[in-house]
Amino acid sequence: MRAFVAVVEEGGLSAAARRLHVSQSALSQTVRSLERQLGVRLLVRDHTGARPTEAGRTLLDEARTLLARHDAMIATITGLPDEHAGSLCIGVPLEFPVDLLPPVLAELSAAHPQVTVNVRHSPSTAQLAELLAGELHVALVRDRPTDPRLDSVLAVEEAMGVILPAACAEEVAEAGDVPPTHPFSGASPRPPEPAGIRLHRLAGMSWVGFPRSDAPAWYDQVTATLRTHGITAVKLASGEDHPVTPEVKLAAVGTGRAFALASPGWARPLPEGLAWHPLIGAPLVRRTWAVWRAESRSRELAALIAALDITAV
Known part of the structure; x- marks a missing residue:
């Protein structure tokens, strides 16, 4: 509601973003979230800026009253002025x-x-x-x-996938095939299985891991899951006491038959010759x-x- 009030008072998203010290895209997302929660359109945006709709004008008065009451209540309870934080x-x-x-x-x-x-x-x-x-x-x-x-x-929560050389991926990746249905079972056809890689198909390759000292419980979970799928080789690309940066991880994967874990939200482009694939069944979920x-x-x-x-x- 503070974001909405700022947009109306400033007459536009860019000025309101400067006032609130946030990016314009983040502020726009906040206002859209409020509109979704209320189920009404609050602002009309055009080349001249932003102005409230009828619902927005109704909310503006209510929001100002509510925010003023909220701030007064917090100041009374904590005994701290607003500028204390x-x-x-x-x-x-x-x-x-x-x-x-x-x-x-x-x-x-x-x-x-x-x-x-x-x-x-x-x-x-x-x-x-x-x-x-x-x-x-x-x-x-x-x-x-x-x-x-x-x-x-x-x-x-992130269901982990793997980054590995594209040539290796061609050997082990599975297409999204439709599982067979027994002709006398009477069951409806099952949907296609997701394309990706089954973890046990990576047996014989090395995992490009991170130092156990970074996150001991997560490291133990990863190595235990890998062992149950026949993967025992661990390749520490930067030594026991140094973090494995994305650049180091990708370089280590590119040197041979090795793979690294990465989430679907991996944000950087992969070098030529490397590929990302999901793990079928989500055997590793990073929290x-x-x-x-x-x-x-x-x-x-x-x-x-x-x-x-x-x-x-």
Whole structure:
């Protein structure tokens, strides 16, 4: 609602985005989300800017009243003025989905425009140490912590696929064939199976892995699943104590009969000669958890966590 009010008061998305310190695309997405929730069109957009519809004009008065009441209530309860809030620092692992944080941060900025957000990349284990040391407010990690001093919610689930040399993919990939149906079973024809690769077909190849110290529980889950499918060779492309960046991972895959795990949201173009394929049956699902200190009472942090919690959707 803060985003909507800003657009109406500024007369357009670009001016409102500057006022709220968010990108115009993120602000537009926030307003469209509000329109979907309410089931009505709130703004008319043209080359001159944006103006409210009849429903938008009705909402504008209600929104201003509600926001003013909300801010007054929060100030009364916390005893803090609106300008008190400072910054939030978020830890992010490598290969985090690029489309997740922008709308989350836009929602946070619309509700708490005075808050600044800093993002830093580091392994899961390092993030948890920084969180407990007070250097981070939120850690986005692959392993869900069991420390009672920390709370967590599930933020991302990704069914992993594989990147491998195109020549190897031609040997092991399966087309989307229709499974046979017994002629006397009376059953309806089954839908085609998804095209992709069955994990056991990669036996004899090496997995280009990450250091176990990055995320021990996720590493153990991956290696155990690979072993049950006949894959035992692990190729650490950057040593035990260095993170495996996307560039290093792709270079290692391109050297021979090796594969790497990657989500469907892999955002970078693949070098010539490499291909990405889904794993049939989704045997490996990578989860990312949003973690924070259980003692925290920050309303800005609570808003950020609520936006990250996929189980609340």
